[in-house]
Amino acid sequence: MRLLRTALATLGWIALFDVLGVVLLLLAELVAALDIVWQDSIGLGYVVWFVTGVFCSVTIYLHGNEDASVDVVRRAGLLRVAVTIPVCLLVGLVSSPFWADDVEVRAPPDSGPLTITYLVTIVAAMLFWHFVVFTPTRRQPTLR
Numbered sequence: 001m002r003l004l005r006t007a008l009a010t011l012g013w014i015a016l017f018d019v020l021g022v023v024l025l026l027l028a029e030l031v032a033a034l035d036i037v038w039q040d041s042i043g044l045g046y047v048v049w050f051v052t053g054v055f056c057s058v059t060i061y062l063h064g065n066e067d068a069s070v071d072v073v074r075r076a077g078l079l080r081v082a083v084t085i086p087v088c089l090l091v092g093l094v095s096s097p098f099w100a101d102d103v104e105v106r107a108p109p110d111s112g113p114l115t116i117t118y119l120v121t122i123v124a125a126m127l128f129w130h131f132v133v134f135t136p137t138r139r140q141p142t143l144r
Helices: 002-033 043-062 070-098 112-133
Strands: none
Touching: 002 043, 002 070, 002 112, 043 070, 043 112, 070 112
C-alpha cells in the first residue's frame, strides 16, 4: 500500500511539474521571440526541462520530510528513488507514441528528446540528492 501511495504521489508530482514546465517553456518562448538571438535557440527547451526536472526531483525526494533529520530523509528518500525510476520509465513508455516526428504530427505533439531530458534529470537528480547531498556526515576521529 505504501509503495502504491508513493508511486501515485510521484506520478502526481511529475504531472504537476510537467504542466509547470509547459507554462515556463511557453513564457520562455514568448520572451525569446522578443530577442533575435534566443528566437531560434535549440537549447532553451532543454534548459527549461532540466531545471523543471531538478525542482521536481527535490520536491519528490523531500515531500513530507522537510524538517526531518538526515537519517529520516534518507530512509524515505531511498523508497522514493526506488519508486521514481520505474515511474519515469513508465511515463516515458506511455508518452512515446505521442512524440512528433517529421512525417506525421500527432495530437498532442510532444518532443521525445525533451521528455527524455525531463525524466532522466528527475532520476539523476534524485540519485544525486540521495547519494551526495543527504549523505550522513562522518564524525571526525578524536585524538586521545
